[in-house]
Amino acid sequence: MQIVVDLTRCQGYAQCVFLAPDVFELHGEEGLLYATAVPDDQVERVRQAAAACPVQAILAGEGVSAGAR
Amino acid sequence: MPGDLQDGRIVIVGASLAGLRAAETLREEGFTGSLTVVGDEPHPPYDRPPLSKQVLLGKASADTTALPMRRDTDADWRLGVAATGLDPLEKRVMLADGESLPFDRLLIATGTRARPWPNPEEASLDGVFTLRTSDEAGGLAERLAAGPGRVLVIGAGFTGSEIASACRERGIEVTVAERGPAPLVGALGGTLSKLAAVMHRNHGVDLRCGVTVTTLRGDGNGRFTGADLSDGSRVDADVCVVALGAVRNVEWLAESGLAAGPRGVACDAGCRAFNMYGIVTDDVFVAGDVSRFPHPLFGYQMLSLEHWGNAVAQAEVAAHNMVSPGPLRRPHLAVPTFWSTQFGLNIKSVGVPTYSDHVVIAQGSLEARRLAVVYGFQGRVTAAVTVDMAKSLDYYKHLIETAAPFPPPLGSADRAIAADITIPSDVPDPSGLSHGPTVALTGHLPDRRLTVVQPTG
Ligand SMILES: Cc1cc2nc3c(=O)[nH]c(=O)nc-3n(C[C@H](O)[C@H](O)[C@H](O)COP(=O)(O)OP(=O)(O)OC[C@H]3O[C@@H](n4cnc5c(N)ncnc54)[C@H](O)[C@@H]3O)c2cc1C
Ligand code: SF4
Numbered sequence: 001m002q003i004v005v006d007l008t009r010c011q012g013y014a015q016c017v018f019l020a021p022d023v024f025e026l027h028g029e030e031g032l033l034y035a036t037a038v039p040d041d042q043v044e045r046v047r048q049a050a051a052a053c054p055v056q057a058i059l060a061g062e063g064v065s066a067g068a069r
Numbered sequence: 070m071p072g073d074l075q076d077g078r079i080v081i082v083g084a085s086l087a088g089l090r091a092a093e094t095l096r097e098e099g100f101t102g103s104l105t106v107v108g109d110e111p112h113p114p115y116d117r118p119p120l121s122k123q124v125l126l127g128k129a130s131a132d133t134t135a136l137p138m139r140r141d142t143d144a145d146w147r148l149g150v151a152a153t154g155l156d157p158l159e160k161r162v163m164l165a166d167g168e169s170l171p172f173d174r175l176l177i178a179t180g181t182r183a184r185p186w187p188n189p190e191e192a193s194l195d196g197v198f199t200l201r202t203s204d205e206a207g208g209l210a211e212r213l214a215a216g217p218g219r220v221l222v223i224g225a226g227f228t229g230s231e232i233a234s235a236c237r238e239r240g241i242e243v244t245v246a247e248r249g250p251a252p253l254v255g256a257l258g259g260t261l262s263k264l265a266a267v268m269h270r271n272h273g274v275d276l277r278c279g280v281t282v283t284t285l286r287g288d289g290n291g292r293f294t295g296a297d298l299s300d301g302s303r304v305d306a307d308v309c310v311v312a313l314g315a316v317r318n319v320e321w322l323a324e325s326g327l328a329a330g331p332r333g334v335a336c337d338a339g340c341r342a343f344n345m346y347g348i349v350t351d352d353v354f355v356a357g358d359v360s361r362f363p364h365p366l367f368g369y370q371m372l373s374l375e376h377w378g379n380a381v382a383q384a385e386v387a388a389h390n391m392v393s394p395g396p397l398r399r400p401h402l403a404v405p406t407f408w409s410t411q412f413g414l415n416i417k418s419v420g421v422p423t424y425s426d427h428v429v430i431a432q433g434s435l436e437a438r439r440l441a442v443v444y445g446f447q448g449r450v451t452a453a454v455t456v457d458m459a460k461s462l463d464y465y466k467h468l469i470e471t472a473a474p475f476p477p478p479l480g481s482a483d484r485a486i487a488a489d490i491t492i493p494s495d496v497p498d499p500s501g502l503s504h505g506p507t508v509a510l511t512g513h514l515p516d517r518r519l520t521v522v523q524p525t526g
Contacts, residue, residue, distance in 0.1 A: 002137040004116050008378035008406040011459045012415065028413030029439070029457045033126075036119050037133035063135030064089065064113035064146055 001038040002063045003046060009057040016053055020045035074392045076102040080162050080170050081144075082152045083178030083318075084108025086116070086377065087357030087384040091176050092142040094388035104144040105170055107162065109151035112203060118377055120206035121228055122410060125235035127214060131207030152179075155325040157344075157353065173352065174391050177322070177334055177342065178384065180358040181315035181375060186223075191285035196293030197309045200228060209310065213239060217307035220244070221296055223282050225252035226504030227409045229312030230265065234411040237272045244275040244304045246282050246296075249502040256507055257422050257454055259495025261442055264435050264456065268412040277302075281503070285309060314504045315375055317359050327353065328516035333361040333373050335515035338400040340387035343515035356380065356387040361511055362401060366469060367424050367451070371515070375507040378406045404466055405508060414438065417459050420452030420469040421508050425494040429476045430485050432461060440485070441465065444494055445475025 003023075005016075012030030016023075023042050027033045038046050038060070050058040079095060081088045084106045092106055108114075115134045123129040147164070154163035161169045183199035186192035198209045213220070213236065220236050222229045225247035236243040249255060251262035252269055269276040277298065284297040295305040322329040327350070328343040329335075334355045335343045340362070342353040355362075357380035361371040382403040390398040407418045425444035433440030433456075441461050444452035450473045453465030468477050476489050499509070 002135045004136055006378070006381070007118070007408045008376075008417075011462075027410055028415060030459055031410035031413065031415040033123055033128060033410070036116065036123065036129050036135070059137055059139065061137030061139060063115075064084075064138060064142070 001043050001046065001060055002036060003034060003038055003050075003058060003060045004036070005032060005034055006057040006059065007032065009055045010053075011055055013054050016049035016058060019049040019052055024049065074394065075099050077173035078103045078171060079105075079174050079176070079391065080172040081106045081176040081178060082162060083180055083357065083359070084110070084146060084148060085114050085178065085180055085357075086136065087178035087180070087380040088176070089114040089136055089138065089142075090381050090384040091178060091356060091388040092144050093139045094385045095392060096140060096142055098389055098392050100392045102173075104142065105147060106142075106144050107147045107150060107152050107164065107170070109149070109165075110202060111149040113146065113148065115203050117201070120203060121200060121231040121235065124206045124210050125213060125232060126238060127210065131203045131210055134203060152321050155322055155327070155353075157325055157327070157350070160352065175353045176387055176391065177353065177355045177359060178357045179318035179321070180380075181317050183311070184313040184316050186285065186311045186313070188285070191287075192311070193291075194285060194287045194293040194309075195291050196307055197285060197311065199311050200232065201315070209308070212308045213241060217241060219304070219306040220308045220310065221246065221282075221304050221306040222310045222312055223296075224312035224314065224504035225249070225265075225269075225276070225278070226255065226312060226314060226502075227253065227411075227507060229310070229504060230269070230411045231409060232310050232312060233269060233274050234272065237274060237412075242273075242275070244277065244306065245269060246277045246280055246298060246304070247503050248279070248281045249497055250278055252276070252278075254495075254497055255423075255499055255502040255504065257418070257442075258425065258428060258444070260428055260430070260435070260492065261454060261456070264438065268414065268438075272412050312504060314507075315358070317373075319359065330516065332371075332509065332511045333359050335361045335371060338363055338402070339390050339398050340383060340401055341390070345516045347515045354387040354391055356383040361515075363513075365402065366404065366472070367421050367510060370510045370513055372405065372421070373509045373511050374405050376405055376407045379403065404469055406462075406466075407507065415457050415459060416454065417462050418452065418454045419462055419466045420444065420450075421510065422452040422454055422494070423496045423508060424451045424510060425496065427475070427491040428494045429488055429491050431465075431477060431488045432485050433458060434485060443468070443475070443477050445491070448475050449473070450475045450477050
């Protein structure tokens, strides 16, 4: 699973950091860094984080596969 | 079926953020026709902001930033092949492999590329990089992981500053050379550029402002070894990152008759491209970094943005308008928003900071490294930048949208003592900077060629 966080929307509430600390981390006071490719054992936690984000900034899904139609 | 906007053939050129979001939106809006997305990079759409952050910090590898899809696009992804021309009369996009794709409606989303070092021989030295694509980021990340003695960054805009920040976080020595008086001055003006300079120096960056790099030196075997500066000094380094801003990918449109030039492809508020006479087309649309569009909040001047959020918002509007009849079309009026993380600070901007004459520090202070700076132009709020105060940004966005008076009225409990002391915004002429601005007001006309057109017969 791939994720992207809309950081124009993210307000650094850090709910995602509590729910999936192996994927999301705060860099400084409120800069969010995250693993763009989510390891399989973190998928469920990331889903919870995406649901909990107060500004719905986390988008999870699959990437376009090469040769897709 | 002609006339049915939900059917027919749509071609999108540019398979990145704007191209992908447009493809998804077309399907969301019920488009059932054929959809082809052409991209010259071999990779499926991926996200670029992590390339100068997570990837250079060694926290993610460059080939893992693929963008997630919101939904299945049921599109034909033609990756690794460039569009080389557009015939607007025959309605065809020509491809580098000799094929040509017929379309009923076209979306141009070809973005920008890194501005190369002007001397091609020096630019090809081993160890000299630009940073725009995942391949470039992968190559640079590999060099950083190998522990170079020193990295030279040319240009202290957002990208250059983020690269310097990542190097310092990894303990790598770094020199930053910037022609302007301070980092980020072209984007944020004088006040915040002072904070940026302090952040560079406090983190151990060897920051050289007011200088240009004149020559990149090699060791005779084609390896980069250092650079000469205009002040006569010399920097020895193993890696050089050229961060001189972006160039719009418009060359393939040179013969198309569209209003396409170095500042982008001009379009109207509904993302429809203008032709070179300033006449709006109805079957060619533009979105993302390659576009120039008029914005009512900034005097209806054409805006060029290199902002992630704009690519998303504009792609959605363009896609909606491509499948909607005139009266149901929407304008692209989103207020420009941008973020950057560097030296542990979260910098966010809303509005157009360069469209300003004065600023106030409305909350916090430079000393605290936590503040909100509000920008005004002729007595009206036009932009705000927060440093580690992202939660305040929506409030300032509202002030911009409602053309609130400047200096801004009392709004927050933690209003700074100096909140009504206005200081000149001190935005320099971009021609004196190393890096290009990521926001540019580019005047009112769709195309300068307009002025030379003579009426015939
Ligand atoms: C290192 C880096 C860090 C960034 N950080 C931030 C940030 O922190 N915040 C922020 O708001 N923005 C940031 N950005 C900017 C953001 O990534 C861009 O605004 C966004 O990528 C624009 O998307 P786009 O789809 O319009 O254009 P692009 O992403 O440039 O995509 C255009 C695509 O079209 C392809 N193409 C070009 N010409 C042709 C052709 N003739 N035929 C076929 N394909 C073609 C290109 O190869 C490219 O794949 C950053 C950008 C970079 C490079
Ligand atoms: S929960 Fe949402 S707003 Fe909060 S830090 Fe995470 S992404 Fe940002």
